Amino acid sequence: MNDEHDFREHAGFWIRLGAVLLDGLIIHIPIAIIFFLITGDINTEWMDTWVYTLLNEAYLTIVPVLWGGYVIGKRICGIRIKRIDGKKLTLLTMILREVIGLYLLSMVTFGISMIVSAIMVGAGKQKRGLHDLIAGTYVARNNY
Template structure:
């Protein structure tokens, strides 16, 4: 396995913050205006955001909106495009691990991304993925 141009902690954090601001905040505001209910009590918003995190990278070359803006994307360890099962493992199983550990897994993952040479976190190991600066048409073989 040859990890090609891995993305580090700060760029990944920036992508997550951008993604939150661009997707979650407007969705919560729209929900609140449309229903008059507190968006924090809505499972519908959670379902929409989970589907977004699973499906968009599968159909958009590993990008979600925040990652696209930052120029990073999710790929499999071999550099190929992520699939539906890969993203289910990354989002749902990774999220389950973070929940079961009461957030300690998130802190460990942050240190892993910051300190490991391959910049892979717990959910990357679960799904067999990593986050890279490589463009979709950029060959992984260029790094060998």
């Protein structure tokens, strides 16, 4: 990345949090309703299963590669994941970002990496979390 890069393009903490919350509502509430209709139970233990984790990580990893850096929440909020070098997102880039940089790093650090990343996105000039640094990505606002 060169010094001429326009950091105003980078999406900050609140818009990224909004996108994550929207994804949660749009993806998880319908699943919970389907689960309730099938079982008659409002239990959310299904979210603690390896199947749910695998499906969620697959969504967060594969959809941005196929959909130009977007997942549903990011599309609604007008932000998307981009590579710092300007190239197209690849499956390897997204595995580094989502699986290694977010999921596994969070597990190994007992969530501390998530707090550090939130501070970096909220207060840093580049608005990039640890997962972005690992993968060479950032989250861009569409109006730039």
